[in-house]
Amino acid sequence: MGSGHSPFTDLDxxxxxxxxxxxxxxxxxxxxxxxxxRPEAASTNTELARRAQQGAPHGTVLVTDHQTAGRGRLDRSxxxxxxxxxxxxxxxxxxxxxxxxxxxxxxxxxxxxxGIGRVAELPASLKWPNDVLTREAAGGGxxxxxxxxxSEAVAVPEGTAVVIGMGxxxxxxxxxxxxxxxxxxxxxxxxxxxxxxxxxAVLRAFADRYREWVRHGGDAEASGLxxxxxxxxxxxxxxxxxxxxxxxxxxxxxxxxxxxGRLTVRVPGGGEKALSAGDVVHVRPSG
Numbered sequence: 001m002g003s004g005h006s007p008f009t010d011l012d013x014x015x016x017x018x019x020x021x022x023x024x025x026x027x028x029x030x031x032x033x034x035x036x037x038r039p040e041a042a043s044t045n046t047e048l049a050r051r052a053q054q055g056a057p058h059g060t061v062l063v064t065d066h067q068t069a070g071r072g073r074l075d076r077s078x079x080x081x082x083x084x085x086x087x088x089x090x091x092x093x094x095x096x097x098x099x100x101x102x103x104x105x106x107x108x109x110x111x112x113x114x115g116i117g118r119v120a121e122l123p124a125s126l127k128w129p130n131d132v133l134t135r136e137a138a139g140g141g142x143x144x145x146x147x148x149x150x151s152e153a154v155a156v157p158e159g160t161a162v163v164i165g166m167g168x169x170x171x172x173x174x175x176x177x178x179x180x181x182x183x184x185x186x187x188x189x190x191x192x193x194x195x196x197x198x199x200x201a202v203l204r205a206f207a208d209r210y211r212e213w214v215r216h217g218g219d220a221e222a223s224g225l226x227x228x229x230x231x232x233x234x235x236x237x238x239x240x241x242x243x244x245x246x247x248x249x250x251x252x253x254x255x256x257x258x259x260x261g262r263l264t265v266r267v268p269g270g271g272e273k274a275l276s277a278g279d280v281v282h283v284r285p286s287g
Contacts, residue, residue, distance in 0.1 A: 013083035013171055015039070015065050016195055024200055025061075031092075031207040033059035040082075042069040044089035045150055045165040052091050052154045052161045061203065063088040067167065084172045084184075086195050089165035090203070092210065093158065096218025101162055102261040102276060103220050105130055105151035106229050107209055108164045112147055113232045115202035116168075120190035125234035128254070128263045129277035132168070133234065134188055143234065144183035145169075166202075170195055221259050230257055235283060240265065242275060243282040250275075251286055 018037040025032045041064035048062045066082035109126045116124045123135040132147035147168040154161045169184035185193050212223040220226035235254045242250040252267040262274040
């Protein structure tokens with residue numbers, strides 16, 4: 001898996017076309033400045049962060065048809081078959097307080113849910129802080145991971161920029177997925193598994209929500225981002241085991257996501273604790 005060899009042809013898994021994406025998404029008054037599609041890249045996040053330091057503009061999008069060394073949280077790596085997933089990163093430099101940048105991966109999550117719902121016609125949920133899951137199946141079937149999101153701050157001459165990357169499983173078959181808990185849009189029998197309209201829908205949804213968030217100074221409550229995120233966040237209301245650095249474990253009920261994007265957990269006998277994404281190793285259901 002991940003070598004690029006596949007029984008599928010371009011008719012089954014066509015390459016993305018940069019010219020068509022730029023015509024559809026780049027506007028003088030819009031967020032996106034350039035959509036670049038590369039046939040292969042190790043990690044779109046790493047490459048776009050490097051370009052940001054070299055002066056790439058706010059609103060740059062880097063997409064690859066075949067990501068060979070993708071990066072997740074905690075430096076986990078992954079590969080995907082060529083043209084089977086939607087793997088891309090965006091570069092933004094929001095003029096909002098730095099302490100509100102933690103909402104950006106959550107914003108990408110809401111954009112993914114919108115895009116998947118609109119194009120693939122599947123309901124999706126969000127696992128705080130960085131996963132997109134299928135909704136729990138009728139009869140209590142398990143949720144499975146459709147996508148992961150990684151956000152990284154980058155020091156640039158103008159201050160701080162942020163690269164947000166996402167890998168969305170689109171046409172993988174079961175044997176092409178790395179773990180049993182993962183799935184793809186094809187395996188979920190989505191009526192559309194065309195990566196082009198999926199990318200357009202996600203980027204348009206991101207731009208719409210981003211514009212409102214920035215207009216409100218990064219205030220997720222006032223912009224409506226917090227409400228939308230909570231609506232789709234399946235972590236809220238569940239008992240969870242939160243794995244912390246140093247092999248520490250916190251157990252309790254996930255009660256919400258606070259105005260700073262932190263997960264709030266009610267601990268028996270210990271009140272409520274607020275955890276940022278950087279504080280945790282894993283968040284898993286408990287009972």
